[in-house]
Amino acid sequence: MNRFFSAVATALILSAPVYAQDVSGMNDLEFAHIAYTADVIDIRYAHLALALSDNPDIHEFANTMIRDHTAVNEAALGLLNKLGATAQDNAFSQTLNANAEEIINTLSQLRGAEFDAAYAANELAYHQAVNDLVEGSMIPNIDNAEVKALFEQGLEIFKAHEVHAEKMVESLN
Template identity: 45%
Template sequence: MRRSQLSSLVVAILPFVVAIPVYAADKPTDSQIAHIAYTAGDLDIKAGRLALEKSKNDSVRAFATDMVRDHAAVNDQALALVKKLNVTPEDNNTSKGLVKQADKKRAELANLSGAEFDQAYVENEVTYHKTVNQALRETLIPSANNSDLKALLQTGLKIFQGHEQHAEHLASTFH
């Protein structure tokens, strides 16, 4: 697949793959927010593991290693927090939509190899982090009622903004 075809494919499918709409008319509850945030992190861990399986590019592998490590650490903190607060994360339309979209994207990435895979993975990571960061800033953090949950989301946002910048830098090496 030529670069222009690959770019067109990525642009065509990204709105369906990485959008994090909050489907509820009302703001999400803390238990829904916890589930959305955990799910988003878990999905990026799975994407990172796929990259570690498929990529031979040292920079892509290092980035994927960072994604797996950092998202696992934040998810571990989230699990500890919901246990401490005795809150049960609540599955919801947003988290279900995330899983469906990410499963589809991982299947598409699994069919690529070499530089095509590397570029598609990194470009997806750029868009994914932009979308997750926007959802954190505009919906999840403002909607969180619990101060500990809000603080964890704010910490996650800082980490994930760094991921976005790292992914953008890495993506620039493919052009």
């Protein structure tokens, strides 16, 4: 179940947008929207975990996701405000949201250990996919130094989340 769910989550996260639009060719404001959207999605996953899981480790992880992703989004909004800019919606962000709905619907049907394992697998796959996208396609193509620095700081935090999620997956198997 975990490997299957992980593969499905990764496919849903990255499927259509990669073909619909070359992310590396986007501008900083489109990158900002993708990152903000990805953070909001992970916050939604975390709230679902708090509602459906009784596992204290899952709750600790979910609370960390809410805290850290909210802080990064607040910093991003502050920087956009300082720059007098607005993040630009795009096909990639829209696909992330559509795919997240499918994942949330799937996770919502699970309970107990099955939910915990699927949530952990999804978190690992999600952080791997988004971190790879940020590190490999976004950061190298960001023009504004302040925006790039914010993405680099966020990536450091989210790589720690990836390690934590990997340990969670291992402990639930």
